[in-house]
Amino acid sequence: MENANYFDTLTISAGETNEGFYEKALAKGINLRNIGSSRLGITLDETTTAEDIQILWEVFSKNNELPSLEKLDSDFATGKKNSAIPQNLVRNSDFLTHPVFHQHQSETAMLRYLRYLQDKDIALDKSMIPLGSCTMKLNATSEMVPVSWPEFSNIHPFAPVNQTEGYVELISDLENYLKKITGFDAVSMQPNSGAQGEYAGLLAIHNYHKSRGEGQGMSA
Structure with a gap:
């Protein structure tokens, strides 16, 4: 070693x-x-x-x-x-010293504290959902169930290619379905982040105009 x-x-x-x-x-x-x-x-x-x-x-x-x-x-x-x-x-100092780790001594008190924290979050049933919350707005609860199945969720990001053939087939099929539906020349499943996806979209639009020789001075 x-x-x-x-x-x-x-x-x-x-x-x-x-x-x-x-x-x-x-x-x-x-x-x-x-x-x-x-x-x-x-x-x-x-x-x-x-x-x-x-x-x-x-x-x-x-x-x-x-x-x-x-x-x-x-x-x-x-x-x-x-x-x-x-x-x-090696740590020699104390840890978990904040009062919050010691003031909730019963299950009820702990649950109330967790609910208090939960109420600080923006939720679909309380307000408009902001940018970057696509999974809250667009994914039904029933769709989230199969995502948690071990057949889908436990693959390692660096798994060998010969162990991810099923994933590649699923992704490829979905890309082809979306291409046929939309008429696009290509569809990408990456990136998965909404913010990065918007950036990828802007790059696609930019390169489209660039391929047509249309620069920043083009008229709307």
Whole structure:
């Protein structure tokens, strides 16, 4: 392992066995980052489970001698093993010191406080919805349900192309449907942000006029 200090991302020098580890992990449903030069990257987050860790141990273990995760947790909790975070970066000051973290002692009080915060937001049933809230204005609740299905929502942004063929087909089909309906020459599903989408639209309009030789001095 190359990292002396680390938090959630590791770089491993696998040498000549790099490809073997990569393929072994892939067969177990885990994508490692193939950095090149016989190096692999592993990134963990709050969605990583103990089962995921166990599978990673199996991938890199040569003789199936796997450590006990329960013992590792216990060793870290009791100080028998030290964190990989440098001592000068370890937090020693108090946290959650704001009064709001201590004044709501009952479930009812907490719910009332959350409702108080909720009422500060602009909502569809209270006022006009401003720019940048397209999902609130245009997407029905029923449309949001399938978006949360794991078949759609759990793909990693950097997943290999051969694992995203279904997404590409869906996007391509939708683009073609919209082209036929609107008569446009092309339709893009990017960017997803409303503000960036407006900028992309302005660029399209700008380049359209530019292609026709129409500059800023054109008459309306």
